[in-house]
Structure formats: C-alpha cells, structure tokens
Amino acid sequence: MSAFDEDAVNPFSTLGSVPPAISRLSPLPPESYERGAPIDIPLDTSAKSLKEKEKELREKEAELQSLEEDLRRKEEALARSGVEIEEKNWPPFFPIIHHDIAKEIPIHLQHMQYVAFTTLLGLLLCLTWNVIAVTTAWIEGQGPIIWLLAIIYLITGVPGAYYEWYWPLYRAMRTDSSFNFGWFFLFYSFHVAFCVFSAVAPPFFFRWNSLTGIMPAISLFRYSASAGIFYFIGFAFFCLESLLSIWLFRFVLMYFRRSGKAAEIKREAAKKAVAASL
Secondary structure (H helix, E strand, O other): OOHHHHHHHOHHHHOOOOOHHHHOOOOOOOOOOOOOOOOOOOHHHHHHHHHHHHHHHHHHHHHHHHHHHHHHHHHHHHHHHOOOOOOOOEOOOOOOEOOOHHHHOOHHHHHHHHHHHHHHHHHHHHHHHHHHHHHHHHHHHHOOHHHHHHHHHHHHHHHHHHHHHHHHHHHHHHHOOHHHHHHHHHHHHHHHHHHHHHHHOOOOOOOHHHOOOHHHHHHHHOOOHHHHHHHHHHHHHHHHHHHHHHHHHHHHHHHHHHOOHHHHHHHHHHHHHHHHHO
C-alpha cells in the first residue's frame, strides 16, 4: 500500500494540519479568578450598622420615656401643691395670656368680668388712637416729644392695666379672694383717674398735647383742622372709657359690699395689726 493510500484510509492523518484561518485566532485572556471560587460580600458590616442604629433608637426611646415620667411627676406635684397651670389661649391667632371667662368665672359674675375686659380693650383703643392723633400733631409741627410720650403711654399702660387691675379682678371672681378684690380697687381707681384726666388733658404735669383731651383738641383745632378732628375723636374715646370704668367700679364695689368681703378684709387687717403690735 502506498503512502497516498495510508493517508486516505487513516482518519486521524489530518489532525496535524491546521487551516491557516484557525491558526491566526488569538488565545482567550486568562481568567482573573478561579471558577467556582466564592465571592466575599461584607455582610457583617451591614449587620453591625443595623444593630447600632437599633441600639441608638432604643436609647432615645428610653430617654423620652424618662422625660415624660419626670414631666408627669412635676405636674402631679404642682397639682398637689395647689399651683394651677394656666395655658395661654388668647388672642387665638397669637396666644399671650390665659383668658376663659365662660369656663372659669361663675355665671352670676361673668357680666362684670366681660365689662372689665371691655374696659381693658377700650384702654387699648384709646391709647392706640392717641398715638395716631399725636402723630398727626407731630406732622403739623408740634415736635417729637409728644409722640414719644404717647408711645410710652401705650406700651406701659395696657400691660400695666392687665397685670395691675384686670388679672386681680379675674382671680377675685374665680377664687372669691378678698385680697385680689382689694388690689383691684386700689389700681382701678388709678385707671379711672387717668382716663378722666386724659379726657380733659389740662396743661400741667407733662406735655398736654401728648393726650387727646378736650383742651388740646380745642387748642390744635385753631391751627390744624385735621389734628383737631383727630384729637376730638380721641376725647370721645376717653369719655366713653371713663364712663364705663366708673360704672364698673361702682358695680363691683356694690357686689363686694353685699358679699361681705369688706367686713372680711377689715377683720384680716385688724388681725394683722394686732399681730404686728404683739
């Protein structure tokens, strides 16, 4: 058998010869990791962070619970000692004071308390209008001193009225306290005197044009009709405030005498005088 015949019969004779196209193929790049090798994922770090966050939340929750318990104990202690926690609820759009006549004042005394509250708001109106009128007079050439005085009347008069006579009357009506009634009568008498004085505004003690009374109104009307009209309106406001304040003073005094509080105050004053002498 010839060599040609052996190649034709042997099927493995062509393994040694590789076609040119196949021989020019580039080999595959080596693998960066072994097949079947496990991939490391940092599960421990995420688990630790979750545990730390859970621990922080538990600590904050425990802290809030302790604060709530402390606050509750303080409220209970204040309630046992008789101290009242008064929530600020008026005016509704910007609460700055506690005020609830319908719930805290007895029904037969609510009318007087409402009138007292009206006089407080009336004083606010009078002093606010007083600033407007005095500003008009300042523009007309009366000088800035009267305007500064009008501002002082406003920013001291209204808060002073609330704390000196309105709130004592509110507490007297709510708790039937003789001491608070006496405090109200003392400072409300100053309020009535101030309103009557402002309605007249005589030219002594201080700059009379700083109050919109009848005398500066007549004087200013000769030089400036606009300033005079503003002062006449302020004079009317102070007159109404004076009349309403006098009526309230008389009405509360009548109730005070009928309720026997006057005799109680006299007895307490006598006891204190005896104790002081001893």
